[in-house]
Amino acid sequence: MAAVDLEKPFDYVIVGGGTAGLVVANRLSEDSDVRVLVIEAGGDRTADPLVLCPGLVAGLYGKDEYDWNFTSPPQPSLNNRQIRQPRGKMLGGSSALNFLMLLYPSNANIDAWAALGNDGWDFDSLAPYFRKFATVHAPPQSAKDMVGITYHDETLAQGDGPIQVSFSEGYTVNNKAWMETFAQQGLSVTTDVRTGKALGAFQNQATIDPATKTRSYAASGYLTPEVRQRPNLVVLTETLVTKILFDTSSTEPVATGVEVLLSTKKTQTILANQEVILSAGTLQSPQLLELSGIGNPTLLSQHSIPCLVPNPGVGENVQDHPIVCQSFQVLPDTPSGDVLRDPALLQSLVGLYTSSAGAGPLGQSVISVAYSPLVDSSGILSPSAKSAxxxxxxxxxxxxPAQSHVRKLLESSQDEAAFQYLLFPTQISIPAAPKAMTDYILPVLPDNYLTIMTILNHPFSRGSVHITSSDPTQKPLWDPKYNSHELDLELLARGVQFVERLVAPETPLGKLLEQKLDGKAAEAGKSRLPEIVATDLDKAKEIVRQRQISVFHVAGSCAMLPRGKGGVVDSRLRVYGVKALRVVDASVIPLEPLGNIQSVVYALAERAADLIKEDRNGR
Structure with a gap:
C-alpha cells in the first residue's frame, strides 16, 4: 500500500473493516467528494485460500491471524462449561469465517424493533436493503431435483448487490430426508423465506459465488479491486484503535477522531471532520466506548477512566442464539462429512477444488434448515400448551418491554419460528474447556455422524461484555449468561424433545441412522452423542446442559433503544450524549433476529449508510 497521509483529516473514520464497516465504507466513498478511512485491527486475507474455500473454514478458528477467539466464563446453566466465540479478525470480519448460511428474519421479528421505540426500523422499511446487498442466483436443476425448492420465488430475486447468494449442487439423500421428515410433522415450507413469513424445512442459500465456488463476503463484495482504487478511500489494516477522541469544549462532546496503535507500534492521532463510525462488532464496539469514557461510571472508575458520558446500557443487553448439538451415528451407506478426517481424501478434494474451478464438496454448503413454531415430544404445541x-x-x-415482545412472538403469532433446526453434515464434540471453535467441529470419534442442531430463535436471557482493563490490547470479558432466564432452558428442552420425533426409526431421516432395538439399549447411547435420550423433559434439559454452545450470533451490546430503556444509540444509530459518533454493527440490534444474522447485518449497514448520507446532506 502506498504511503497514506494520516495527518490530513478524513471526513469519516470507520473503526472496523468487518461485515458492517466495509458496507458503510463502500457506500460513503461512492461520493468522490467524501474522504473515508477504514481502520481494521486484523490483516488483509482476501487472497487466502482458507478464507475463500467454503470447505476449509475449520482451518480459520483459533488462529490469531483470523480469529479473536473469545471465551466465556464458566456457565452455571451449562455444567460450568466455557463457551468459545469466534470473531473475525481480518478484513470482512466475521463474514470471512462464518459458515456462509444466509437466512432471513420474520416480519413480526423486525417489526418488534420499531415497536420498542425505533421509528423507521420495521420490516417494510428494511426490506429494500435485504435486496440491495445481494445478488441471488436461481437454484440449479440438480438442487431442485434433490430437495425440491418449489418455494423459491424468482420475482424476489431482484437486485445486483455485492454479495453473491446461491444454492449448491451437492445435496444428498440426507437433505432430501430432512425435507420429507419435517413434511411428515406438518412443517413444509410453502412460501419463500425472504417474504418474512415461512415455517417448515427448506434449503437455505449460502454466500458462495456460483461462478468461482468461493466465499462471497464483505471484503470480496464491498471492497473489490475497483473500490480499492477509489482515491477517496483508504483502508488501514493491522492497526488497533485505542480510543475515540472528543472535543469537550461545548455542552455536548463532539467526536473528532481516534487514537490508533499502528503496526509499527507507533501511536497516531487521526482526525475526522464529519463523523467517527464505530463498527468493531458486538464484543468490541462497547469496549471502545468504555475505553473512551462512555459507559457505566462505576465500571469506568474501577479502571481509572474519566467518565465522559454516563450510560450503564453500554455492554449490556447482549443476546446470542443458543444451539444444542446432538450427533447421531449414520448407517454405512449414509453420507457424512466425517470421512474428511482421512488426510488423503481431504488432500484429494483440495486438489480437485483448486484444479477444477471449485469442483467438489469443498466449494459447497450442504447444511439444511427448518423453521419451527414451539414444539415438544408431541409435535406442534397448541395455543393452550404455549400459554401454560x-x-x-x-x-x-x-x-x-423486549421480553414482552418475545413472549408475544412465541405465544401469539401463528407463523413465528420459535426454533431453527439445522442438519449439519458431521459430528460435533463438546469439550468442557475448548481452546477454539475447531474443538467443536473436528471429528474425534471413529464412526460417522450427522448432527441435528436446535436453536432458540428468541432467547429471553441477556448477557454482557465489558472491559477488564484500561489496556486496549486486552480483550473485554464476554459473559453470555446462557439460560439465566429459566424460560430459555424450558423452551430449548422442548425443542430437543422434538428431535426424537425427527430421528424415530420410521421417519425418512431415522432410516439413515443407526437405531437401537429397545429403550435400554438407547440409553447406552451407542449411536448418538450425548449418552442421554430425551425421553422426558428433565432428560432433555440435561442434554441442553451438556450439548449447548453458541451459534455465533452475538448482538445487542450497544442497543438501539430509547435512552431511558437502556439504549446506547438512537434510531439513526447516533450515540447518546455525544455528537458525530455512530455505531453501525450487530451491537445496535435491539432484539435478536431469528435465523443466522448476517443478512440482517448487511441490510442494517446498507440502511445506516443511507442515514449517514441523509444527515450529511441535511435531509
Whole structure:
C-alpha cells in the first residue's frame, strides 16, 4: 500500500473493516467528494485460500491471524462449561469465517424493533436493503431435483448487490430426508423465506459465488479491486484503535477522531471532520466506548477512566442464539462429512477444488434448515400448551418491554419460528474447556455422524461484555449468561424433545441412522452423542446442559433503544450524549433476529449508510 497521509483529516473514520464497516465504507466513498478511512485491527486475507474455500473454514478458528477467539466464563446453566466465540479478525470480519448460511428474519421479528421505540426500523422499511446487498442466483436443476425448492420465488430475486447468494449442487439423500421428515410433522415450507413469513424445512442459500465456488463476503463484495482504487478511500489494516477522541469544549462532546496503535507500534492521532463510525462488532464496539469514557461510571472508575458520558446500557443487553448439538451415528451407506478426517481424501478434494474451478464438496454448503413454531415430544404445541409454559413467568416478563415482545412472538403469532433446526453434515464434540471453535467441529470419534442442531430463535436471557482493563490490547470479558432466564432452558428442552420425533426409526431421516432395538439399549447411547435420550423433559434439559454452545450470533451490546430503556444509540444509530459518533454493527440490534444474522447485518449497514448520507446532506 502506498504511503497514506494520516495527518490530513478524513471526513469519516470507520473503526472496523468487518461485515458492517466495509458496507458503510463502500457506500460513503461512492461520493468522490467524501474522504473515508477504514481502520481494521486484523490483516488483509482476501487472497487466502482458507478464507475463500467454503470447505476449509475449520482451518480459520483459533488462529490469531483470523480469529479473536473469545471465551466465556464458566456457565452455571451449562455444567460450568466455557463457551468459545469466534470473531473475525481480518478484513470482512466475521463474514470471512462464518459458515456462509444466509437466512432471513420474520416480519413480526423486525417489526418488534420499531415497536420498542425505533421509528423507521420495521420490516417494510428494511426490506429494500435485504435486496440491495445481494445478488441471488436461481437454484440449479440438480438442487431442485434433490430437495425440491418449489418455494423459491424468482420475482424476489431482484437486485445486483455485492454479495453473491446461491444454492449448491451437492445435496444428498440426507437433505432430501430432512425435507420429507419435517413434511411428515406438518412443517413444509410453502412460501419463500425472504417474504418474512415461512415455517417448515427448506434449503437455505449460502454466500458462495456460483461462478468461482468461493466465499462471497464483505471484503470480496464491498471492497473489490475497483473500490480499492477509489482515491477517496483508504483502508488501514493491522492497526488497533485505542480510543475515540472528543472535543469537550461545548455542552455536548463532539467526536473528532481516534487514537490508533499502528503496526509499527507507533501511536497516531487521526482526525475526522464529519463523523467517527464505530463498527468493531458486538464484543468490541462497547469496549471502545468504555475505553473512551462512555459507559457505566462505576465500571469506568474501577479502571481509572474519566467518565465522559454516563450510560450503564453500554455492554449490556447482549443476546446470542443458543444451539444444542446432538450427533447421531449414520448407517454405512449414509453420507457424512466425517470421512474428511482421512488426510488423503481431504488432500484429494483440495486438489480437485483448486484444479477444477471449485469442483467438489469443498466449494459447497450442504447444511439444511427448518423453521419451527414451539414444539415438544408431541409435535406442534397448541395455543393452550404455549400459554401454560409462559403463565408462571407472567410478572417477570411484564417488567421488560423486549421480553414482552418475545413472549408475544412465541405465544401469539401463528407463523413465528420459535426454533431453527439445522442438519449439519458431521459430528460435533463438546469439550468442557475448548481452546477454539475447531474443538467443536473436528471429528474425534471413529464412526460417522450427522448432527441435528436446535436453536432458540428468541432467547429471553441477556448477557454482557465489558472491559477488564484500561489496556486496549486486552480483550473485554464476554459473559453470555446462557439460560439465566429459566424460560430459555424450558423452551430449548422442548425443542430437543422434538428431535426424537425427527430421528424415530420410521421417519425418512431415522432410516439413515443407526437405531437401537429397545429403550435400554438407547440409553447406552451407542449411536448418538450425548449418552442421554430425551425421553422426558428433565432428560432433555440435561442434554441442553451438556450439548449447548453458541451459534455465533452475538448482538445487542450497544442497543438501539430509547435512552431511558437502556439504549446506547438512537434510531439513526447516533450515540447518546455525544455528537458525530455512530455505531453501525450487530451491537445496535435491539432484539435478536431469528435465523443466522448476517443478512440482517448487511441490510442494517446498507440502511445506516443511507442515514449517514441523509444527515450529511441535511435531509
Amino acid at each position: 409454559i409462559f403463565a408462571p413467568h407472567e410478572e417477570s416478563l411484564k417488567s421488560s
